[in-house]
Amino acid sequence: MFSLLKKAFQKEVASSLGVGALTAYHAMKSVEPGENVAIFGATGHTGMFLIQFAKMRSCYVFAITRKKSRWLKDFGADEILSPEEAYEKLKGKCMTVIDPLGSQTFSLSFPLVSKGGKFITFGILTGDKVEISLFTTYSNEISIFGVTGGTRKELFEVIKLAFRLKVRVWKEFKLEKIKEAFSELMKPEREGKILLKV
Numbered sequence: 001m002f003s004l005l006k007k008a009f010q011k012e013v014a015s016s017l018g019v020g021a022l023t024a025y026h027a028m029k030s031v032e033p034g035e036n037v038a039i040f041g042a043t044g045h046t047g048m049f050l051i052q053f054a055k056m057r058s059c060y061v062f063a064i065t066r067k068k069s070r071w072l073k074d075f076g077a078d079e080i081l082s083p084e085e086a087y088e089k090l091k092g093k094c095m096t097v098i099d100p101l102g103s104q105t106f107s108l109s110f111p112l113v114s115k116g117g118k119f120i121t122f123g124i125l126t127g128d129k130v131e132i133s134l135f136t137t138y139s140n141e142i143s144i145f146g147v148t149g150g151t152r153k154e155l156f157e158v159i160k161l162a163f164r165l166k167v168r169v170w171k172e173f174k175l176e177k178i179k180e181a182f183s184e185l186m187k188p189e190r191e192g193k194i195l196l197k198v
Contacts, residue, residue, distance in 0.1 A: 011195075013166065016167050017162060019149075020193065023046050024046045025150060025161075026149065027098060027122060030096075032057070032095070034058050035060075036062070036093065037098065038064055038086060039098050040100065041064070041101045042065045042077065043065045043072065046122075047100075051076045054076070061077050061078050063075075063080045064083055067191060069191055092111065092140075095113075096118045097110070097118070118143045119142060122148055167193060168191065168192035168193070169194075170192035172194075173197065175196055
């Protein structure tokens with residue numbers, strides 16, 4: 001497998017497959033082809049892959065980010081909206097909403113789920129405690145999925161798709177600068193992944 005990785009893809013993609021791409025791929029397994037999908041944290045590591053995997057399923061993708069980054073169009077986003085714009089435009093209209101950011105965006109992301117739709121989460125970057133209306137959840141028959149990582153089988157499936165994937169690197173650091181890399185990871189202006197060069 002490692003020889004395949006070495007000769008097949010760019011280092012930026014290869015280094016992302018085991019975590020960012022695999023988590024996104026695992027999350028997308030419950031998404032049906034052609035759905036409207038809203039992806040929060042679209043400029044982040046998993047966000048980039050979620051967009052690409054959603055397009056592979058012929059979904060209409062709303063990339064949700066405060067940065068309004070036009071480069072997301074190159075990754076497959078159909079529309080780019082801020083969380084507030086998404087709340088106003090998409091409330092109750094998305095069959096799948098994916099929010100890996102945590103508590104700060106939950107009040108804007110959860111209401112976007114349509115009747116019979118799905119809410120998927122796998123991150124707590126901004127906190128892990130939220131308030132949820134049980135009435136809204138059961139009356140609209142909303143499913144809530146928590147996902148983490150992926151299976152060995154899914155990793156090999158991701159590797160086979162890697163030729164079609166791309167990554168945007170925000171900044172690259174040498175391994176001895178790992179503390180600086182972590183500080184950059186938490187900056188709100190970050191767009192893309194942080195790459196550590198070993």
